[in-house]
Amino acid sequence: MQAPGRAGEDTRDGFQHGGWSPPYGDEVMGQAMGARMMQSGGLLFGRRTYEDLLASWNSQTGSPFTDALNTTPKYVATATLHQPLPWPNSSVLAGNVAGAVAELRNKAGKDLYIMGSGALIQSLMPRNLIDEYVLMLHPLVLGSGRRLFPDGSPPARLRLTGSLTTTTGVVIATYQTAGPAGTSGG
Numbered sequence: 602m603q604a605p606g607r608a609g610e611d612t613r614d615g616f617q618h619g620g621w622s623p624p625y626g627d628e629v630m631g632q633a634m635g636a637r638m639m640q641s642g643g644l645l646f647g648r649r650t651y652e653d654l655l656a657s658w659n660s661q662t663g664s665p666f667t668d669a670l671n672t673t674p675k676y677v678a679t680a681t682l683h684q685p686l687p688w689p690n691s692s693v694l695a696g697n698v699a700g701a702v703a704e705l706r707n708k709a710g711k712d713l714y715i716m717g718s719g720a721l722i723q724s725l726m727p728r729n730l731i732d733e734y735v736l737m738l739h740p741l742v743l744g745s746g747r748r749l750f751p752d753g754s755p756p757a758r759l760r761l762t763g764s765l766t767t768t769t770g771v772v773i774a775t776y777q778t779a780g781p782a783g784t785s786g787g
Contacts, residue, residue, distance in 0.1 A: 602719055603746035610653065611747075618743045625739050629767040637735065638669035642711025645694075645702065647718035648679035654716070655688045676705060676713075678721050699728045706730065719749055727755045733777050734759065740770040756782030 604610035604619030611619060638644070646654070654670065661667050675691040678698040686693065694701040702725060705713060712733075715722055725731050736749075759776035766772050 602717070602749045605717075606653075606657065611649070613747070614745075616746050618746060621741060621743060622737075622739060625741070625767070625769040625771050627768045627771075629765065630737070630769075630771060630773065633765055633773055635669060637714065638673065640711065641669070641673050641714045643674040643676055643705065643713045644670070645705075645713055645715045645718065645721060646675060646677050647721040648677060648682055650717040650721075651675065651677045651679070651682075651686075651688070651691070676701075678702075678718075678724075699725060699730060702730050703728075719747055722749065723751070723754065726757070729778070731778060733762075733775060736774050736776065738772040738774060758782050 603616050604612070605622035606620065607623075608619040658667060658670050671689060673690065675686075675688060676694050677686065677691060678694045678701075680695070682693055684693055694705075698721070702713075715725075715731075722731065758779040758781065760779040761774060762777050763775040764772060
């Protein structure tokens with residue numbers, strides 16, 4: 602999941618394959634992800650993802666993502682950024698991020714989405730604060746890079762609730778959480 606957008610996006614741990622996802626973008630993916638964002642009750646970001654998206658998306662034109670990103674409430678988990686944030690409709694989630702996300706989740710009215718922000722996702726997984734994963738599985742093996750589910754991730758059962766294959770072979774798979782691994786769930 603590391604540095605999908607462009608070379609140099611995230612070179613942590615010597616990662617040299619940045620920019621691997623643009624060749625797989627197509628209208629099917631753009632429409633599917635744009636429609637999801639337009640239905641969002643808000644977007645959750647870690648600081649790195651927020652700053653990266655701010656630098657690359659808030660001024661683009663002609664993209665299905667631009668309006669959604671600019672108008673949707675954005676909540677940023679950060680210890681280094683402070684109010685006011687430069688991107689309209691952005692707020693800092695300071696202090697206990699899991700508690701703040703749980704509170705937002707209870708009052709948002711619509712689903713909250715996380716784009717990228719692997720460290721944020723990994724911090725919310727053990728607290729059962731992620732109800733659904735939308736994973737874009739690309740027909741590509743890089744052999745290195747940061748993983749969404751690294752060693753030590755809490756075991757979890759997932760239930761496939763939808764899938765869509767793009768014209769470039771990307772599978773957009775939607776999974777709902779179904780309880781801890783090894784249980785009957787419910």
